[in-house]
Amino acid sequence: MPPEARPGNGWAQARYVWLAVLVGTFAGILGSIFHLTIDALLHWPVLLAEVVGGPMLVVAAALVTMLATVASVYMVRRIAPEAGGSGVQEIEGAMEGLRPVRWARVLPVKFFAGAAAIGSGLVLGREGPTIHIGASIAAMFARIGGTVDLERRGLLAAGAAAGLACAFNAPVAAVLFIIEETHRQFPYTFRTYMGVIVAALLATAMTEMIGGTAPDLALISPEVPIGFLPLFAVLGCLLGAVGVLLNKSILTAVAFAAAAQQRAPYAYPAAVGLVVGGLFILMPHAVTGGETMIIELVRNQPGVMALLMLAILRFCTMVGSYSSGVPGGIFAPILALAVCIGLAFGTVADMMFPGMGAIPVAFAIAAMGGLFTASVRAPIVGVALTLELTGSYSLAMPLMATCVCANLSAQWMGGRPIYEQLLDRTLALAGVQPATRPKAHDTGLA
Structure with missing residues (x-):
């Protein structure tokens, strides 16, 4: 050199x-x-x-x-x-x-x-x-x-x-x-x-x-009272469980798709495509990455049952789409799924505490960071990404409470970061066992 x-x-x-x-x-x-x-x-x-x-x-x-x-x-x-x-x-x-x-x-x-x-x-x-x-x-x-x-x-x-x-x-x-x-x-x-x-x-x-320069998901919410922080903590714990379930579902579906490929090549992705394509006409909110859907849901705010049904549908279509083996990420679908859950949670909170003025959109925004944290296990990124995406910097405290509790809840339930699990699976298929993996090191290059 x-x-x-x-x-x-x-x-x-x-x-x-x-x-x-x-x-x-x-x-x-x-x-x-x-x-x-x-x-x-x-x-x-x-x-x-x-x-x-x-x-x-x-x-x-x-x-x-x-x-x-x-x-x-x-x-x-x-x-x-x-x-x-x-x-x-x-x-x-x-x-x-x-x-x-x-x-x-x-x-x-x-x-x-x-x-x-x-x-x-x-x-x-x-x-x-x-x-x-x-x-x-x-x-x-x-x-x-x-x-x-x-x-x-x-x-x-x-x-x-x-x-x-x-x-x-x-x-x-x-x-x-x-x-x-x-x-x-x-x-x-x-x-x-x-x-x-x-x-x-x-x-x-x-x-x-x-x-353009605007936030990708501009969702400005008024500042919520500090007394609502315990509710955001409860939301975080709930999202921690959802995140662990989501990660396990993705890994299970990926393994199933790999096994199906050995017996009937391309049958699994074909079935996923048929279902998603049909839903694109029948229920367009149940498919695609969900960025447009997020704005529409926040604007229209459907009922609790409709939101929960949509959340279940999007959970299944997301797991199926990712496990099909095509190129695609999970960040945007996670955020869309979180908005469904957060809006439903916020609507219920508003009905239970009518005098406190709960704002469902605030719970929807906080849920975006919370579910991301529960799945990826990166709470700092969850907070920063949600704030930059929505521009709702007034929700920094509720968002932090949600992300911290989601991370703690997922950890307590034994959940592991989704990308760590996916990498372990990839390496296992390549014959590299976790015990033989070299540890990352810093050579000290200035």
């Missing part, structure tokens, strides 16, 4: 920051194009209704989503098996040195298969693919730049942060996600830490230039 490229040299630090700038810029641009593509594809039911009418519309829609789901799974299995699902666990494994990042094949599959699957109406989020896309872009620049191992790991984290920042227009939550979620794998040095911040900043700048 030439002297000017050695660790600690000023030229090497400038070079690394420049690579982080490129990673953030390209991740923001490609991620924004990915989002715009999905938004455009989600209008297909309207176009289909102009051609097919009556009961046949439901059949035709079911077939459209089924074909998109099967095609997406086919692309994943034939070209890049690691592109299935969220991709967060793949990046964590790569930062540990246990999983390769084959960016040349992951990028096209994640983009096109992910857009087809999410755009067809499956209950998946765009943030998983953008995180994987951002990290794949980072792997590309790490290879081009001839980085050392620690720099490569740091750039992977920067790319993941850029992808999350792009998905939700939330740079602070993206940086905190790396700190809290990947604390075991991330090499903490001044250089790598600055790289994560720079990449998240540039990705957000690109996203705002292309898509």
